[in-house]
Amino acid sequence: MSLICPLCGKYKPEDSLFCDDCSKKINTDFEINIHERGELNADKTVVEEEAIGSDDKSLHENRGAVEKKDKGMSPYNYGSVESKYAKKSKRSGISLFWILIGVIILIGAFLIYNKTIHSKALEQRAWDAAVNENSVSSYLDYIESHPDGIHFDDAQAGLMKLKENEAVTWERLKASENLEELASFTRQYENSPYMPLVRMRIDSLSWMSALKLNSVESYSEYISDSQSGSLNGDYMYEASKRYEMLFQSTPVNSTEMDSIRSTVNGFYVSLSQINHKGMYDYLAPEVFRFFDSGGSTRERITGELMVTAAQIGSRRFSFEPNLEGIQYVRESNGKFKVNVPLFKSYTENGTTVNLPGYIAHIEMNSEFEIISIFESKPFPGSP
Secondary structure, eight states: OOSBOTTTOOBOOTTOSSOHHHHHHHHHHHOOOOOOHHHHHHHHHHHHHHHHHHHHHHHHHHHHHHHHHHHHSOHHHHHHHHHHHHHHHHHHHHHHHHHHHHHHHHHHHHHHHIIIIIHHHHHHHHHHHHHHHOSHHHHHHHHHHOTTOTTHHHHHHHHHHHHHHHHHHHHHHTTOOOHHHHHHHHHHOTTOTTHHHHHHHHHHHHHHHHHHHOSHHHHHHHHHHHHHTSSOOTTHHHHHHHHHHHOOOSOOOHHHHHHHHHHHHHHHHHHHHTOHHHHHHHBOSEESEETTSOOEEHHHHHHHHHHHHHHHTTOEEEEEEOGGGOEEEEOTTSOEEEEEEEEEEEEETTEEEEEEEEEEEEEEOTTOOEEEEEEEOSSTTOO
C-alpha cells in the first residue's frame, strides 16, 4: 500500500488511508469516521460470518419443510393417482374399440346397399331407357350391361319384335317421301341391313327438297349436310354448281336490279299467256340463242311460239320466276348475265304437274332486252 496521502501528498502510516492531518479534518468537517485498515478487515469478517449464518439457517429451514412434506405424503396417495390414470386409459380403449366396430358395420352396410339396392336402381333405369328408346342398340346395351337382369327375357323379346317389324316398316317406307319417318327408321334400326337403301332415299328426298326451294340457302344446306355426313351427298356436284349460279358475289345496283326484274317478269308472264306482243317487246331484235332452237330474229321466234302453242292444244306451261332470287353480273361491255330460279308447271287432262328446280340463264343488252335465254334443268329429260 502507498505511504503517500492521496489528498495532500504527505507521508501517512501504512495502515491508514490518509495522513493524520487529513483524517482529522475529515472527521471534524464531515463527521465521517475513517477506519483504519485493521478495523476494516475485522468488519468484513463479521459481515461474512453473519451472511454464512443466515444461509445456514435458511438451508436448515428449507430442509425441514421438505422433510415435513415428505412425511405428510403417504404411499397410498401415489397409488391413487396411478389408479385413476389406469381407469381412464381403459375407458378410452373400450370407446375406441366400439367406434372401430361401428365404422366396420357402416362400411359393410354401404357395400351391401351398393350391391343390392343401388344396383337394382341402376338396372331399372337402364331398362326404362331401353324401353323408351325402343331400338335394337338400346336393348343390346341392356343385355350386355345386365346379363342376369330381371328384364333380360323382356329385352330379348323386344329385340325379336323389332326385327320382325323392321322388314315390314321398310316395305312401307320404300315409297315414302316423309323425311322424318325415314330418319326415325335410322335411329330405331341402327344396324339394319336396309340402312344403305334408307340413307339413299333420304339423300334423294333432301335433294328434291333443295330443288323445290331452288335457292342459295337450300343448296348451301344440302352441301353442309353432305359434308357433315348427315347425307350421302350424291348430288354434291350439282348442288355446288347451282349454288354458284345463284350466289350474288358482286354488289347490287338497285336501279339495274329493278330493270332486270321488270324484263324477266314481263317476259315470263307473256310466255305463259302466249302473248305475241309482250314477248316481242322484251326480246332484242336479234336473239342468238332461244332455249334449244339456236338464234333468230324476234319476229320469227314469237311467230314459231304461236304456232307451237296451237299445236299442243290444252297442254299449256306456266312459268313463275323467283324475282327475289335473281343473281346478275354486269360485264365490262355493258351487258348483263342473269340467273333466275324458275318454277314450271303444266296442266294436262285436268291434272297439274309441278316442275321445280329450273334455273334460267338470260343475257341482256344495255337496254335490258333479252339477247339469249336457255335453262338448267333439274333432271335430264325434264320438259
